[in-house]
Amino acid sequence: MFTVGIDLGTTTSVVAYIEDGAPKIVEVDGGKITTPSVVSYVGGQPIVGREAILNGNSSAPLFSMKRLMGSDEKVAGKNAVEVSADILSHLKRITEAKVGKQIDSAIITVPAHFSDLQRTATKQAASIAGIKVLRLINEPTAAALAFGIDKNKNGVFAVYDFGGGTFDFSVLRLVDGIFQVLATGGDNYLGGDDIDNKIAEYNFQKQGINKKELSEKDMIAAHLVSKLMKEQLGESDSVHKKYIYDGQEFDFELTADLLEKFAEELIRKTLDISTQVLKDAKIHSIDGVVLAGGMTKSPLVKRVVRDFFKTQIYDDLNPEAVVAVGAAIQADGIVTKNKNLLLIDVVPLTLGIETVGGAVDKIIHRNTPIPIVEKREYTTYQDNQTGIKFRVVQGERALAKDCRSLATFELSGIPPMPAGMPRVIVEFGVDVNGLLNLKAYEKTLGISQTITVEPSSGLSNDEMISILQKAFENAEVDAEKSKEITIQIECERMLKFWDSLLNDLPEQAHNEAEQKLGELSNALKKKDFTEIVKLKTILENIYGQYLDDIISARLSGKAISDIQEKQLCK
Amino acid sequence: MECKESRNYFEFFDVPASFNVDEAALTLAYLRKQQQLHADGDVDDAETTFLNSAYKTLSNPISRGEYFLKLQGIDIDAMPTEAAIEMFELREQYDALQNDEDREHFQLELEKKNELTIEKLKETSDLSEFAKIFCVLRFINSFLEKVRTDVYSRD
Structure with a gap:
């Protein structure tokens, strides 16, 4: 059995596996560990990674598509599931070629507070890519796992996971190989990419470049220059880079002061989220903070985190690889039935039902350990009402309209009865992948209905089947081949x-x-x-x-x- | 399924059937059970779900109190008049608040009141007295839930 951990990131992706008890990271493009999560297309054929950025004949490369996961928004005719599937196929192919084994199964990581729709979309992408998903696990949990196994420590630790596109903060209790998540929180639209945008904006203004005149490729080049300056700034107080547009050279700059100014607001947001999660976890002190995600390579971020938490900072595991390594450890643990490794994760966002008047009846609160099942009883409010409609929402806000709508379903076929007589039970289940299952039934008569939550805006089942068939037809390698x-x-x-x-x-x-x-x-x-x-x-x-x-x-x-x-x- | 659900949570975790539960001991028992299930090989999701439900019920003071009273066969009555008036006044105070800062301050005060009520319950051995105070706790808690959501929802 060959199993891997895949960190399918917003800006970069990493694959790791366990060999002879030790984590190994799949190297790409001659010694690099990350593959840019970038796809471009030549005649409909996907090109993934560094090549996608460079290939002059291709369509404009698609970046940061993970931010659109679970929505039906398309960029250049592609939605996030299709693009992610192309990235996953590429990672699968590279890994199999490198290691010389077919991947049997994988754990794919997702941001801790990815919604149900986003998780389902990730699973869809994997199945299009022909990857059997052993489990979806949360990125900060994976990072904690890699850290805990590496350091063999007990105590309460936080994971500060600041990546290119998303921020997650989790608090875990580590006791003798048990990793219990106490609380988690984050923001799907808070990441290093936003800082790159600000750096580019600043330089456009300073150089008098009219952003509206830039082509897509010019914009991408500007963001890459900005990102590179950000990463190089650690070593000096200022960085200059040339940016070429319309045959003209422009001097792009970034100073430590500017970076601090651009990053300040984002970092403050991460600290606000962290404070809330620490409150939710109801613990008074933590034994250390584990850093994960590309943004934590920045000396500025490290310094602020150290000053804020006033505790030991663990940054010696490569923050870009730590999530994939953790996923590989867990995948290996499941496949080898390792009894000394146990992960208890939680529901990241409160799940509820919209009640009459638009409020939310909270059914499973955030930070409840999974798997879990909760029931609620509802009834009719009109005489002879034969059906009840439910809208399932996810989020912490008081009103349903401010939460994310996951599904709408109706239990019909209730025999005519006076209002308040029927007893309709709605059952919410969240499985180990953090995926929601719904069931509704009328208690006295036993009319029941099972609802599968599918991204209402993602791919339909028919679309999935047609994409899968195509994937099989195109597969050049038979799984049986050696x-x-x-x-x-x-x-x-x-x-x-x-x-x-x-x-x-x-x-x-x-x-x-x-x-x-x-x-x-x-x-x-x-x-x-x-x-x-x-x-x-x-x-x-x-x-x-x-x-x-x-x-x-x-x-x-x-x-x-x-x-x-x-x-x-x- | 019915049989599983009728298992007594306190007995299941081997802790005294009391509202005043030792939370550290409860957590330890929970983790040990998790480990045991895990060690038994192929993990039964239904069993893990039961374990998580039991732990969640006992680790949260409201669900623990409700569960404890249900085991004792005591119905939760209405709040004592005096407490009801106090709570009504609190509610009016909150509704009159104008800005986020005041709401946040109110939240902190209410959190304290919540904690104090929980402590008081832990020391109450008389069951009917316990049921009365528990009503107050339940009110404070649902009120607190609303205040927390309001504070969380501002932007």
């Missing part, structure tokens, strides 16, 4: 790909690659798999280096030919 065949196909694909790439490479890399490609095609003929795997890694490293060069060239505004000249001079 590890060798997977590698072989991967290599053949690679040879084809390199054919078109070779001429773009700087001379030194070109020569090296050409030689290795020759050796690879020989090894393929001989079916020498040890040699094939070795050569593949070397070639991937060459390619990774090439991508890096191009990306930094783009970002610093240099033409690729400049780089090639530089390397020729070496």
